[in-house]
Amino acid sequence: MIRLEHVSKVFGSGxxxxxxxxxxxxxxxxxxxxxxxxxxGAGKTTLLRMLYRAEMPSEGDIEVAGFDVAAxxxxxxxxLRRSIGIVFQDxxxxxxxxxxxxxxFVLRVLGVSRREITPRTFxxxxxxxxxARAQAYPHQLSQGEAQRASLARAIVKSPGLLLADEPTGNxxxxxxxxxxxxxxxxxxxxxxxLFATHQARLIPQLKRRTxxxxxxxxxxxxx
Amino acid sequence: MLSFIFNEAMRDLRRAGRVGVSAILxxxxxxxxxxxxxxxSLNLGRAIDQWGDRVRVIVFxxxxxxxxxxxxxxxxxxxxxxxxxxxxxSKADALRLLKRSLGSQADVAxxxxxxxxxxxxxxxxxxxxxxxxxxxxxxxxxxALPEVEEVQGGSQWVEGLEQFRRLFQxxxxxxxxxLAMAAILTVTTATTLVLHLxxxxxxxxxxxxxxxxxxRWPRLLQGMAQGLVASIVALATLEVAYAxxxxxxxxxxxxxxxxxxxxxxxxxxxxxxxAAGTLLGAVGGLLAxxxxxx
Numbered sequence: 359m360i361r362l363e364h365v366s367k368v369f370g371s372g373x374x375x376x377x378x379x380x381x382x383x384x385x386x387x388x389x390x391x392x393x394x395x396x397x398x399g400a401g402k403t404t405l406l407r408m409l410y411r412a413e414m415p416s417e418g419d420i421e422v423a424g425f426d427v428a429a430x431x432x433x434x435x436x437x438l439r440r441s442i443g444i445v446f447q448d449x450x451x452x453x454x455x456x457x458x459x460x461x462x463f464v465l466r467v468l469g470v471s472r473r474e475i476t477p478r479t480f481x482x483x484x485x486x487x488x489x490a491r492a493q494a495y496p497h498q499l500s501q502g503e504a505q506r507a508s509l510a511r512a513i514v515k516s517p518g519l520l521l522a523d524e525p526t527g528n529x530x531x532x533x534x535x536x537x538x539x540x541x542x543x544x545x546x547x548x549x550x551x552l553f554a555t556h557q558a559r560l561i562p563q564l565k566r567r568t569x570x571x572x573x574x575x576x577x578x579x580x581x
Numbered sequence: 582m583l584s585f586i587f588n589e590a591m592r593d594l595r596r597a598g599r600v601g602v603s604a605i606l607x608x609x610x611x612x613x614x615x616x617x618x619x620x621x622s623l624n625l626g627r628a629i630d631q632w633g634d635r636v637r638v639i640v641f642x643x644x645x646x647x648x649x650x651x652x653x654x655x656x657x658x659x660x661x662x663x664x665x666x667x668x669x670x671s672k673a674d675a676l677r678l679l680k681r682s683l684g685s686q687a688d689v690a691x692x693x694x695x696x697x698x699x700x701x702x703x704x705x706x707x708x709x710x711x712x713x714x715x716x717x718x719x720x721x722x723x724x725a726l727p728e729v730e731e732v733q734g735g736s737q738w739v740e741g742l743e744q745f746r747r748l749f750q751x752x753x754x755x756x757x758x759x760l761a762m763a764a765i766l767t768v769t770t771a772t773t774l775v776l777h778l779x780x781x782x783x784x785x786x787x788x789x790x791x792x793x794x795x796x797r798w799p800r801l802l803q804g805m806a807q808g809l810v811a812s813i814v815a816l817a818t819l820e821v822a823y824a825x826x827x828x829x830x831x832x833x834x835x836x837x838x839x840x841x842x843x844x845x846x847x848x849x850x851x852x853x854x855x856a857a858g859t860l861l862g863a864v865g866g867l868l869a870x871x872x873x874x875x
Contacts, residue, residue, distance in 0.1 A: 436787075511789075515790075
């Protein structure tokens with residue numbers, strides 16, 4: 359599902375040159391759950407952003423869901439992104455829309471028929487236990503609920519790959535465990551998951567293969 | 582998908598608020614100015630065409646032709662081309678006309694030792710060449726005939742009116758273009774403001790795999806909707822101004838530029854104005870730039 363070979367990413371040039379990632383290589387098989395760990399600034403977010411082509415690698419090859427990411431034309435990027443669900447540390451819910459509208463927005467943008475939108479949206483909300491809050495606005499949600507809504511939005515289009523960029527970073531431990539449980543449920547239904555976190559305490563609970571980044575280098579791949 | 586794009590465009594239009602209304606007013610103002618110049622130019626053009634029909638060229642002859650050669654001379658004059666009608670005015674006819682125009686002072690003409698007036702031919706140009714350029718060419722051709730002393734008349738004042746119309750059209754275009762630029766900039770600003778407000782939405786749209794056309798269409802539609810509303814406002818303003826001005830203007834027209842009625846824009850011209858407004862709005866919407874991450 360994911361293949362990186364000797365990938366490096368450099369920002370800036372000359373004295374302002376910063377090597378965000380250096381010579382990263384790894385594979386993630388279809389259906390796998392992989393944890394990407396590392397302290398803040400280790401390069402986790404940069405790596406994830408390259409997977410959905412928000413950043414281009416400075417060197418190396420990246421393949422995601424069958425797409426040669428670096429070689430993709432700009433007009434083909436939407437096709438790559440349709441196969442990926444993404445959740446962030448902040449939920450990025452749209453303030454003027456209800457939970458239902460936020461989740462349904464994805465399907466509307468992608469041109470899904472009106473008839474399909476409602477059942478698929480409720481199905482996604484049900485999967486994250488948020489059906490009862492469908493008509494609430496983001497400001498009426500707790501952080502945990504907002505993150506669950508964000509998860510529902512990521513999975514509503516049934517992606518083959520879920521990229522989670524510190525989705526538990528802003529949550530207390532109880533909520534973090536709850537979100538983690540939901541992500542594992544999504545994985546159990548067949549979605550490949552790459553879960554980035556700096557929260558070392560969460561990793562043993564996951565009991566999954568872990569890639570550890572330190573200062574932009576892959577220092578550990580175990581589990 | 583179409584309903585999504587349309588709904589997003591209408592939502593953006595509502596969000597644009599006062600800036601959106603300013604954009605509509607500015608487009609309406611530029612189209613009203615443009616339409617106003619168009620309307621006046623249209624009616625001036627009709628007056629010019631009408632006056633073109635009345636253009637006469639007077640060909641003064643060196644000598645009065647003998648009756649036997651008159652027909653031959655008239656045929657020769659007609660042979661220069663571009664002539665609709667000819668009327669021969671003999672020396673005696675010319676004197677009679679002079680006396681008639683002098684009225685009670687016709688005695689003055691009686692005192693003349695001999696008739697000093699030349700014989701002439703009054704030429705009505707063909708409608709097809711009754712333009713300033715066509716008439717000028719006809720005058721030159723007639724002046725080249727050996728029997729001709731002088732050619733007078735033509736379309737000097739029609740030419741002046743035509744020049745005034747051109748100046749008027751030019752002014753209309755310049756004023757319209759300046760206002761159109763301002764309108765485009767305002768629509769661009771309004772749309773950019775909306776894009777700024779909806780940058781989060783655009784970011785989400787890009788992240789989930791929306792194509793650029795789905796992201797851009799709502800802003801194009803937003804601009805077009807502003808332009809459409811503005812052009813309808815402009816047409817309504819022109820209609821009202823026309824309805825108010827015509828009763829005061831029409832009595833003056835026959836005495837001045839010779840028109841009986843002032844016409845309004847035809848349905849096709851009104852549609853062109855609406856299309857121009859919609860296009861202005863679309864250009865403004867397309868030029869808008871919004872920043873979104875991803």
